[in-house]
Amino acid sequence: MNISMCGIDCDSCKFFKENKCEGCRISAPKGECVWGGRCELHDCAEEKNLPHCGKCEIFPCAKLEEWTKEENPERIDNLKKLVN
Numbered sequence: 001m002n003i004s005m006c007g008i009d010c011d012s013c014k015f016f017k018e019n020k021c022e023g024c025r026i027s028a029p030k031g032e033c034v035w036g037g038r039c040e041l042h043d044c045a046e047e048k049n050l051p052h053c054g055k056c057e058i059f060p061c062a063k064l065e066e067w068t069k070e071e072n073p074e075r076i077d078n079l080k081k082l083v084n
Contacts, residue, residue, distance in 0.1 A: 003082060005052045006041040006064060007075030041067060054079030 002010040004024045015021040015034045027033055028042035040063060045053050053064050060068075060076050068075045 001078070003052065003078050004042075005045045005050075006039075006067065007053060007077075007079040008072045009074065009078055052079060052082060054083045059083075 002016075002023070004010055005028075006024070008024075010016040010021075010023050013021065016023065021027060021034045022032075024033070024039060024042050028039045029046070031038050033039050033042075041053060044061075044063070045051075045056065048056060050056055053059055053061070059079065064076065
């Protein structure tokens with residue numbers, strides 16, 4: 001699996017598949033997310049020098065849980081697999 005910093009499986013993401021997204025590790029630092037602008041989750045993990053949200057001491061945080069409710073509910077489970 002190709003997992004984003006917030007737990008999305010890029011290999012199954014429609015934006016990644018349609019080549020509209022290069023993946024967050026490439027596009028987010030430049031502020032070129034698919035929806036435009038910056039990604040709060042990516043920026044947070046990057047500021048803490050973490051490879052992904054699953055390595056954070058407050059995982060899963062309220063922001064990640066909020067985003068998970070809105071879309072990609074598998075995010076947290078994907079990150080747990082990376083940590084275990």
